[in-house]
Amino acid sequence: MYYSFFEIFSIGVGPSSSHTVGPMRAAKRWLDNLRKENLFEKVAKVEVTLYGSLALTGFGHGTVKAIVYGLMGLEAEAIDPEIPYVNAVERDKILHLGQERAIPFDLDKNVVFEKEIFLPEHSNGMRFKALDADGRAAEPLPVRMKWLPAANASPIRCPTTLKAAVS
Secondary structure, eight states: OOOOOOHHOOSSSOOTTTTTHHHHHHHHHHHHHHTTTGGGGGGGGGEEEEHHHHHHHTTTHHHHHHHHHHHOOGGGGGGGSSSSHHHHHHHHOEEEETTTTTOOHHHHEEEETTTOOOOTTTTTTEEEEEEOOTSSSSSSOOOOOEEEEESOOOOOEEOOOOOOOOO
């Protein structure tokens, strides 16, 4: 299998692409899938769970910032380093989901660090969950998406036996 230069090297937002660019792309793709499935407008709350290596190094390696960027619909190439995106989210406890909808988002509550759990597919794993205003899963079926950043920072969506992936 061959990769182009642009698939391997890309503009990033942190010290480790598997801890920043991969999670940012995963969050953005998950957001894009919510739109594709006509679920974006139903989302009132987002929960993100980081596992293993991502949970152990989350704030230190910029993973949480990267996920916030992705949930805001940003891509690495479009991030203005002069704008304190994450500081505003942390201060106001509001996330502008896809840069369109303001929803409550507390970094200390909506991002969960499962430091003791390593997903079998990869040491860098995360799950995203969307809830509606009543606290029910906003996705069809009780669906969560699990993402694993690949070596080239392109996340891989993996269904599990407990959770099905939105196509």
